[in-house]
Amino acid sequence: MKSKKDPHTNRLGLYVGLLANSATWSGVTAFIVYHPEFESMGHFIMVIFGILYAFISLSLCIDKVQLRIYLISYILPISIAYFTKQGSDNVYIACLLWASTVPVYRIAMMHHREYWSLFHQAYLLKNYSAKLAELARTDDLTGLMNQRSFNQIFEQEIQQAVESRQSYGLLLVDIDHFKMINDSYGHLTGDHCLSQIGLILNRLIEDNIKVARYGGEEFVILLPNATEEKALALAETIRQNLSASVFRFIEREFTITVSVGVAVTYPQQITDAQRLFQFADEAMYAAKAAGRNRVALYQ
Known part of the structure; x- marks a missing residue:
């Protein structure tokens, strides 16, 4: 300057x-x-x-x-x-x-x-x-919130949901076989893939919905005042858009798939942020166990 x-x-x-x-x-x-x-x-x-x-x-x-x-x-x-x-x-x-x-x-x-x-x-x-x-506050690769910023906001959001007696949803998005991308094409390609996913998520998600890169190949999305139908619809939109995207980097082209875990808690069920995250994490692993490239709802 x-x-x-x-x-x-x-x-x-x-x-x-x-x-x-x-x-x-x-x-x-x-x-x-x-x-x-x-x-x-x-x-x-x-x-x-x-x-x-x-x-x-x-x-x-x-x-x-x-x-x-x-x-x-x-x-x-x-x-x-x-x-x-x-x-x-x-x-x-x-x-x-x-x-x-x-x-x-x-x-x-x-x-x-x-x-x-x-x-x-x-x-x-x-x-x-x-x-x-x-x-x-932000992740340097994707420009989204980082894990530290997410954890702070997540606790606040859950507390507000408890006080206002509103439902709350959480989506946990994990890239399938991401290690294979790094091993096959290199970490620079993997970093480029993560940055492009950040752009796609920003484009798909409304302004009042918060999204963060939680770490590695995982992304989390907070859905205030959500229903199961609304959370599942957004998760499926994200899954379809990411699987249909072609990623290009240094004359290489590849596609990815994601497994999405969805957890929605209602006023009479809300306990704390860690429990809700655990529910979404279990749903995400259920989606992977069922064959990956799919959305699973925690029951």
């Missing part, structure tokens, strides 16, 4: 800022000069806008020339307004405003580089923190 701003973007921001700056100060100053009854409130407004101006100047200016231009755009309309209004007090105020640009300029240039350095470091740190948090 570049530490300097894009010059075209900065130039556009400078021009827009100059126009807004001059227009704002011209309007505020004219209001104060030609409406003495609002003088106290007007000077208060100028103080507020002056604080905002300082932030705008430091944010949009990247060199001395731009900062000087900003100072002129700030002081020129004010001075013109005060000079056009005859009176020694007005001239005195205008001269003070011009003199105030010198310390403002010096302070801004002293802290300008330090300001951008700190801002840039804070921006990078925030991005890195967000990326690290995302990596801690």
